[in-house]
Amino acid sequence: MADTKVYRASTTAPVNIAVIKYWGKRDPKLNLPTNSSLSVTLSQSDLRTHTTASCSPSYPTSDSLLLNGSPQDVLGARTQACFRELRSLRQSLEASNPSLPKLSSYPLKIVSENNFPTAAGLASSAAGFAALVRAIADLYELPASPTELSKIARQGSGSACRSLFGGYVGWDKGTAADGSDSMAYEVAPAAHWPTMRAVILVVSAAKKGVSSTAGMQTTVATSSLFPARANETVPRRMKEMEAAVKAKDFETFAKVTMRDSNSFHATCLDTEPPIFYLNDVSRAAIKVVEEVNKKAGKTVAAYTFDAGPNAVIYYLEESEKEVAGLFKAMLGEKEGWEGARGSKIEANKTALEAAEKEAGVAIAGLKEGVARVILTGVGEGPLKTEETLIDEKGEPVNAVTNGS
Ligand code: DP6
Numbered sequence: 001m002a003d004t005k006v007y008r009a010s011t012t013a014p015v016n017i018a019v020i021k022y023w024g025k026r027d028p029k030l031n032l033p034t035n036s037s038l039s040v041t042l043s044q045s046d047l048r049t050h051t052t053a054s055c056s057p058s059y060p061t062s063d064s065l066l067l068n069g070s071p072q073d074v075l076g077a078r079t080q081a082c083f084r085e086l087r088s089l090r091q092s093l094e095a096s097n098p099s100l101p102k103l104s105s106y107p108l109k110i111v112s113e114n115n116f117p118t119a120a121g122l123a124s125s126a127a128g129f130a131a132l133v134r135a136i137a138d139l140y141e142l143p144a145s146p147t148e149l150s151k152i153a154r155q156g157s158g159s160a161c162r163s164l165f166g167g168y169v170g171w172d173k174g175t176a177a178d179g180s181d182s183m184a185y186e187v188a189p190a191a192h193w194p195t196m197r198a199v200i201l202v203v204s205a206a207k208k209g210v211s212s213t214a215g216m217q218t219t220v221a222t223s224s225l226f227p228a229r230a231n232e233t234v235p236r237r238m239k240e241m242e243a244a245v246k247a248k249d250f251e252t253f254a255k256v257t258m259r260d261s262n263s264f265h266a267t268c269l270d271t272e273p274p275i276f277y278l279n280d281v282s283r284a285a286i287k288v289v290e291e292v293n294k295k296a297g298k299t300v301a302a303y304t305f306d307a308g309p310n311a312v313i314y315y316l317e318e319s320e321k322e323v324a325g326l327f328k329a330m331l332g333e334k335e336g337w338e339g340a341r342g343s344k345i346e347a348n349k350t351a352l353e354a355a356e357k358e359a360g361v362a363i364a365g366l367k368e369g370v371a372r373v374i375l376t377g378v379g380e381g382p383l384k385t386e387e388t389l390i391d392e393k394g395e396p397v398n399a400v401t402n403g404s
Contacts, residue, residue, distance in 0.1 A: 008392075013127045013163050014044045014166065016040065016041045019040060020036070020238055022159055031078075033158055037159075041380070044380065046374060052388050054394060059107040060107060082153070086137060089140065126157060126159040129156030129163075137149055147164075164381060165186045167189040167193075192246075196317075198315075199323070200376065201313070202310050203279065203371065237256050241256050254300075257304050277307050279309045281365055283362075284365035320345060328347040334371065342375045
């Protein structure tokens, strides 16, 4: 009888937020960056993509991907590159062991779900491609390490390579033309510095701006600030940041994080035509963080912004009262405080009263412009799970759409 078995594997993968930003490609096809970068992997209890990869000789001939219940285009060069590389690794296994089922020749059916709303405007491509690559690698039983898989995920979306690891993760830009040395590595596991926290201020009505893929190309082509950033500033900061993480030196971590975010957004403004990712709400968040640090007499909070207006503010658990407590007093009525993390935080009304004197306009701006908050912290890399999104017949199960 012909084989009709459905082969399946499931994984979850995290979001990461860079503290040294990736911005610029030296090879757009292979997704090779102009500079190295470094990120913090965020906890999957708060933000994650869950993916089941499956294949079967009984499937319709073309590969498919369902994300939050909607079919996605898998014919794009990036997804195709990931499929091709993973299939070729599986083919090598099958060639060396003819008793293995020929999974590489079967169509793939993939189902993915995010546990956070797509409308939050959070870059989900990093978690998405990391989960896709990890799930297919598990399906194919590839003996590939996270480092090896990061080179494949990188071709899906650059920042995705960093989501193959937990904790504090670097992406070495590499120098080889074929991309063989452009991969992610662990700077330190989450357990090394487990008290890192983040509050994400999700800005309302965040309209889709210039995509990072398009934006960074224009920056490389037109910004005169960019070469100094890529060739001098970032290499220096990578060293400072790695040392700060290893030494658990929050002040340096925070200062470098903020300066690097500002440097990245400066090159955006220096792009022709200029790219504006920060808006008035983002600038209000910067002002409030400045105020928190001034009040504390040391740097206890660090803001960073990606290709959009949402603020990610890193702080340590020990500064929860001064940082998250202030934001709760300020934005307590917004969505996001009801979870396990948020409900534990006490609204720091005294800090709010003090901050209002110095940053009243900024606080009013945040109250008006922030739609919801997400409380999270450093977390683990991709995790295998028995929870499947595809049943034994190859049908999607509980296809919930939390992506509204
Ligand atoms: C600002 O990884 O989304 O978030 O490789 O074109 O998919 P592509 O770009 P992407 O860019 C992320 C840019 C960033 C900074 C960062 O995450 O390092």
